[in-house]
Amino acid sequence: EGVGVQEYTGLKMKVVKWAESAKDIESKLPQGASAYFIPATLRPETMYGQTSCFVSPTIEYGLFKVTDTEYFVCSARGARNMSYQPGIFPKWGESPQVASFKGKEVIGTMVNAPLSVHKEVYILPMETVKDTKGTAVVTCVPSDSPDDYITSFDLAKKAEYYGIQKEWVKFDDILPIIDTPTYGNLTAKKLVEDLKIQSPKDAAKLADAKEKAYKEGFYKGKMVYGDHQGKPVEEAKSLVRKQLIDAGDAFAYAE
Numbered sequence: 001e002g003v004g005v006q007e008y009t010g011l012k013m014k015v016v017k018w019a020e021s022a023k024d025i026e027s028k029l030p031q032g033a034s035a036y037f038i039p040a041t042l043r044p045e046t047m048y049g050q051t052s053c054f055v056s057p058t059i060e061y062g063l064f065k066v067t068d069t070e071y072f073v074c075s076a077r078g079a080r081n082m083s084y085q086p087g088i089f090p091k092w093g094e095s096p097q098v099a100s101f102k103g104k105e106v107i108g109t110m111v112n113a114p115l116s117v118h119k120e121v122y123i124l125p126m127e128t129v130k131d132t133k134g135t136a137v138v139t140c141v142p143s144d145s146p147d148d149y150i151t152s153f154d155l156a157k158k159a160e161y162y163g164i165q166k167e168w169v170k171f172d173d174i175l176p177i178i179d180t181p182t183y184g185n186l187t188a189k190k191l192v193e194d195l196k197i198q199s200p201k202d203a204a205k206l207a208d209a210k211e212k213a214y215k216e217g218f219y220k221g222k223m224v225y226g227d228h229q230g231k232p233v234e235e236a237k238s239l240v241r242k243q244l245i246d247a248g249d250a251f252a253y254a255e
């Protein structure tokens, strides 16, 4: 990775209903407390189009106590980084862990998606999630992220193989959020098709698509959905971020 600081937005996706396979984790949560999956995103302005949230089936996650009533689900690495930043965990350097589990145990959990047209979305598997950045939780926006688009495509096509229900993917329901001069209003779909990306494992092509999508979206994109419709992405990004933070649905997170 580069030397610069990444300004992520940590999104709070509240658990609505745990998967059957996550009952042990749920039992560690005190009465009256809520758990949140915490994806780290660089594109807060796209949150209107969240369709699911990804974890790696094989990465180790934890349930971390933030306050008496709030617990976070993320990687230990993510929790440690967050605990050393002001305003996230109340105590500097402290992120008490109450449960430890593999991502695959929480697949099928239903969470709330702040700002999204889909109020409730499912935790789904993404094999390319890395444990070396962010929180190892990635919210899925298939309109604007080529990785999210191709992973959703693959999950919908092979739902049974992945042990999920096809409806959980919401692949037929992709919302245009940003219009760009070069790729139209579903940038990720267009790039995946143009570059003939076949699978989430086409790493080189996906890196190319990601770069193209990011540049075009950020510098030339215009919002076509939400509270900042008509505004350039460059302007809307910080406005949507602030809106999420002010509502208590997100926080600033750098690494």
Ligand code: A2H
Residues within 6 Å of the ligand: 006, 040, 041, 042, 043, 046, 128, 129, 130, 131, 132, 133, 134, 135, 136, 137, 138, 139, 140, 141, 144, 145, 146, 148, 210, 214
């Ligand atoms: B982005 P950078 Cl719409 N492993 O959020 C793999 N990918 C991860 C990750 C991890 N541990 N942690 C975060 N990410 C993803 C939205 C989005 C993102 C859109 C378009 C592009 C995009 C919705 N997913 O990222 O390596 C997260 O997905 C492409 C740059 O730190 C996060 O932002 O630059 C982004 O990668 C962070 O990637």
